[in-house]
Amino acid sequence: GAVVSQHPSWVICKSGTSVKIECRSLDFQATTMFWYRQFPKQSLMLMATSNEGSKATYEQGVEKDKFLINHASLTLSTLTVTSAHPEDSSFYICSAREPPKEKLFFGSGTQLSVL
Amino acid sequence: GENVEQHPSTLSVQEGDSAVIKCTYSDSASNYFPWYKQELGKRPQLIIDIRSNVGEKKDQRIAVTLNKTAKHFSLHITETQPEDSAVYFCAAIRETSYDKVIFGPGTSLSVIP
Numbered sequence: 001g002a003v004v005s006q007h008p009s010w011v012i013c014k015s016g017t018s019v020k021i022e023c024r025s026l027d028f029q030a031t032t033m034f035w036y037r038q039f040p041k042q043s044l045m046l047m048a049t050s051n052e053g054s055k056a057t058y059e060q061g062v063e064k065d066k067f068l069i070n071h072a073s074l075t076l077s078t079l080t081v082t083s084a085h086p087e088d089s090s091f092y093i094c095s096a097r098e099p100p101k102e103k104l105f106f107g108s109g110t111q112l113s114v115l
Numbered sequence: 116g117e118n119v120e121q122h123p124s125t126l127s128v129q130e131g132d133s134a135v136i137k138c139t140y141s142d143s144a145s146n147y148f149p150w151y152k153q154e155l156g157k158r159p160q161l162i163i164d165i166r167s168n169v170g171e172k173k174d175q176r177i178a179v180t181l182n183k184t185a186k187h188f189s190l191h192i193t194e195t196q197p198e199d200s201a202v203y204f205c206a207a208i209r210e211t212s213y214d215k216v217i218f219g220p221g222t223s224l225s226v227i228p
């Protein structure tokens with residue numbers, strides 16, 4: 001299947017700092033990428049849909065100024081957690097749809113811990 | 116929007132037995148139904164998928180069935196093995212480029228040796 005690369009795999013930061021997470025489709029062009037948040041033993045909660053060249057679509061309850069998404073090219077989407085706080089600690093995972101069959105493939109995830 | 120329900124939330128089976136996980140969806144326009152397996156601390160992996168023009172699909176010990184009329188689909192794992200232990204997620208998707216992908220709440224499967 002297609003490969004989606006996500007970096008970093010884990011990050012520890014101080015409260016108040018910003019953290020950027022990158023998601024790349026390595027062998028295909030992804031017009032749409034999705035960002036999910038996952039708490040332990042829970043499902044994947046969709047945060048936003050990232051479309052190349054346009055603004056991201058955020059799910060209800062997700063602060064767009066807190067979680068900045070940039071999909072600058074067909075192979076790269078970034079999620080920046082601004083002014084991170086301990087409650088932002090979670091597993092963040094991106095995914096991309098591979099055309100033409102639109103199958104969904106996941107990055108390896110980023111475990112964020114905010115101290 | 117799409118709403119996906121999944122049952123059971125937890126499932127324990129003896130090694131060698133079969134496991135069945137069921138999902139229901141609300142959007143009748145959904146036409147693509149993937150199943151993902153997520154092991155602890157790892158990314159979800161696509162294990163099988165089915166499109167609405169097919170009623171059943173099988174890949175070795177794994178099969179998926181779809182009932183479009185009733186809007187439900189099921190994952191069947193036969194001859195379960197300890198390495199099948201994981202959380203399984205279903206999704207129901209419209210295959211257009213910009214539709215968001217919503218997952219069911221997941222089923223934690225434990226296969227007891």
